[in-house]
Amino acid sequence: MKPLKEQREELIRVTSRTLFSLLHSVIEANTFFMAHNNGKQNTILSVWNSEEKMVVEGTVLPYSLSYCSLVGSLQAPIIIEDTTQSPLTKEMPITQDLGRTSFLGVPIHLKNGEFYGTICSLDRTHSFTKQDAERLTHVASVIADLIHLEETTYFDDLTGFLRHSALEAFCERELADSPKAVIFMDLDNFKGVNDGYGHSTGDRVLKALANAIRKAADPDWLLCRYGGDEFVVVLPTNEVQQVQLAVDRLVTAFHNEAMVLADQEDPLTLSIGVCLEADSLREYIERADTAMYQIKKGGKAGVSIFRVEDQQAELDIRHALQQGELSLHFQPIVEASTGRVLSYEALLRWNHPQRGTVSPMEAIHAAEEAGLIEQVDLWVLREACLAQRVLQPQNRIHVNITVKSLRDPYFVERAAEVLLETGCPPDKIEIELSETTQKLDALHILPQLQKLIEWGVTFSLDDLGSGSSSGVALLQELPITTLKIDRALIQHAHDKRMNRAMIRGIVEMASELEISVVAEGIETREQQELLVSLGCRQMQGYYFSKPKPLAGIA
Numbered sequence: 055m056k057p058l059k060e061q062r063e064e065l066i067r068v069t070s071r072t073l074f075s076l077l078h079s080v081i082e083a084n085t086f087f088m089a090h091n092n093g094k095q096n097t098i099l100s101v102w103n104s105e106e107k108m109v110v111e112g113t114v115l116p117y118s119l120s121y122c123s124l125v126g127s128l129q130a131p132i133i134i135e136d137t138t139q140s141p142l143t144k145e146m147p148i149t150q151d152l153g154r155t156s157f158l159g160v161p162i163h164l165k166n167g168e169f170y171g172t173i174c175s176l177d178r179t180h181s182f183t184k185q186d187a188e189r190l191t192h193v194a195s196v197i198a199d200l201i202h203l204e205e206t207t208y209f210d211d212l213t214g215f216l217r218h219s220a221l222e223a224f225c226e227r228e229l230a231d232s233p234k235a236v237i238f239m240d241l242d243n244f245k246g247v248n249d250g251y252g253h254s255t256g257d258r259v260l261k262a263l264a265n266a267i268r269k270a271a272d273p274d275w276l277l278c279r280y281g282g283d284e285f286v287v288v289l290p291t292n293e294v295q296q297v298q299l300a301v302d303r304l305v306t307a308f309h310n311e312a313m314v315l316a317d318q319e320d321p322l323t324l325s326i327g328v329c330l331e332a333d334s335l336r337e338y339i340e341r342a343d344t345a346m347y348q349i350k351k352g353g354k355a356g357v358s359i360f361r362v363e364d365q366q367a368e369l370d371i372r373h374a375l376q377q378g379e380l381s382l383h384f385q386p387i388v389e390a391s392t393g394r395v396l397s398y399e400a401l402l403r404w405n406h407p408q409r410g411t412v413s414p415m416e417a418i419h420a421a422e423e424a425g426l427i428e429q430v431d432l433w434v435l436r437e438a439c440l441a442q443r444v445l446q447p448q449n450r451i452h453v454n455i456t457v458k459s460l461r462d463p464y465f466v467e468r469a470a471e472v473l474l475e476t477g478c479p480p481d482k483i484e485i486e487l488s489e490t491t492q493k494l495d496a497l498h499i500l501p502q503l504q505k506l507i508e509w510g511v512t513f514s515l516d517d518l519g520s521g522s523s524s525g526v527a528l529l530q531e532l533p534i535t536t537l538k539i540d541r542a543l544i545q546h547a548h549d550k551r552m553n554r555a556m557i558r559g560i561v562e563m564a565s566e567l568e569i570s571v572v573a574e575g576i577e578t579r580e581q582q583e584l585l586v587s588l589g590c591r592q593m594q595g596y597y598f599s600k601p602k603p604l605a606g607i608a
């Protein structure tokens with residue numbers, strides 16, 4: 055990677071050489087050169103020699119032993135008639151090398167007053183005048199203007215980081231073939247700072263974040279303020295461990311920067327997305343952004359690494375929604391003693407054009423990753439509501455809705471709209487709650503559920519005993535009307551006492567609470583009989599019916 059500093063030097067080098075060649079017609083000199091001073095040494099960036107090659111580009115001179123240093127220490131133009139005679143220069147090794155010459159040097163001061171370096175000229179045949187010094191000073195200010203222009207074109211004023219536009223330009227050209235990783239960072243709850251404390255406080259926070267990033271960064275990382283409170287870091291590696299280390303350093307530096315505003319309601323945290331593989335910088339950034347967005351949606355503060363499979367899944371599920379590849383199958387929940395159908399569970403089916411039937415769990419996962427889960431859940435609800443009208447009107451439809459969607463009040467409003475639009479009586483919809491993909495937190499979904507409860511919607515606790523359900527503890531907090539015992543518990547009920555004990559416990563609790571129990575995944579007559587003996591009255595499973603498309607039932 056060619057660091058930004060070098061890129062800038064390249065431009066200054068070319069421009070100053072051109073200026074020198076023009077300058078030659080007004081200042082009589084054999085040599086012009088420009089040196090950059092970094093506080094420790096002077097580096098000759100550009101040289102223009104007329105006849106004799108007195109100075110070579112790229113030479114690095116120790117700070118105290120060069121003519122440039124004289125200009126640096128004076129911070130003013132200096133003319134030396136004969137370097138072998140002047141007490142300032144005659145002892146310098148460079149004077150011994152060069153021999154007798156006249157010297158003129160002027161400082162380059164940047165707009166902010168910072169000392170950037172020097173412009174000098176050398177000639178053996180005659181000495182320089184005050185007028186020469188003025189002209190050279192003028193050239194120095196042109197160079198300073200150029201550097202300033204560069205700064206403002208490529209760098210963000212507030213943070214000093216690369217601008218969004220500059221990052222694209224630099225990276226796509228310079229890093230095209232080298233390994234890299236992109237880290238996309240977004241400050242959580244930053245809007246609260248700007249709204250609540252004003253923009254100057256907001257700016258202070260952003261500066262502090264930039265400071266943290268700068269402290270954590272290696273010199274060869276590209277640092278970019280991508281926009282607002284978004285920052286992008288490009289690393290010259292795609293080794294997972296190294297990238298992980300970089301992220302750790304960034305997070306640690308962020309924590310050490312003490313950016314927390316004491317009375318800020320929501321804490322300032324970082325959502326970070328990482329991409330290790332893409333075809334262009336743009337794609338790297340998009341992917342890292344996508345990964346970052348997963349963190350935002352999952353409750354902010356954290357790190358996520360983009361995986362290509364996820365992107366394919368995302369494209370696929372979007373396509374599935376648009377192209378009608380999704381459908382619902384319905385499986386009856388029956389009264390065990392009579393076989394009478396009490397209700398139906400709607401189960402998602404995805405008919406993928408290449409892969410065939412994709413499991414609903416995978417479809418749901420892809421939809422969650424793609425940020426499309428609300429759309430999929432709404433689609434399922436709508437189809438289920440429409441099906442309810444076709445199926446026997448007295449039957450309830452069970453619908454699986456993800457916790458993620460239920461956390462979103464907007465989703466619940468849309469769900470209520472779906473009920474209205476389809477004309478499905480809300481008391482004919484039972485929402486199955488499960489922890490298969492996300493923790494079922496009463497705190498976050500209860501306020502939304504209340505709304506639906508008022509409408510008459512009921513709730514099941516799904517997958518009890520599957521291991522992924524914290525289940526019964528939630529009964530105290532959630533208004534559940536049905537407990538569904540997972541197939542995992544049923545499968546070994548005949549040979550595991552523990553399973554039977556758990557089933558009995560669930561049945562007993564349900565009867566105490568006056569709610570229903572459904573035993574899921576009943577495949578054989580033996581299982582049916584065993585579950586009846588354990589007190590289960592409602593069942594669902596292949597023994598009664600496999601899930602079928604609506605046409606197969608109605």
Ligand code: C2E
Binds near residue numbers: 413
């Ligand atoms: P679930 O809600 O516990 O659904 C019951 C699963 O058990 C269904 O699998 C069903 O086909 C299967 N099943 C029913 N009886 C038997 C049986 O006798 N033997 C066996 N081996 N399996 C049986 P499916 O349809 O593959 O769905 C799996 C899970 O995916 C569901 O578990 C549910 O958590 C989720 N899911 C399905 N459809 C949707 C949906 O529309 N939305 C959401 N959010 N999740 C869904």
Ligand code: MG
Binds near residue numbers: 399454486
């Ligand atoms: Mg279910």
Ligand code: MG
Binds near residue numbers: 516517538540574
């Ligand atoms: Mg279940």
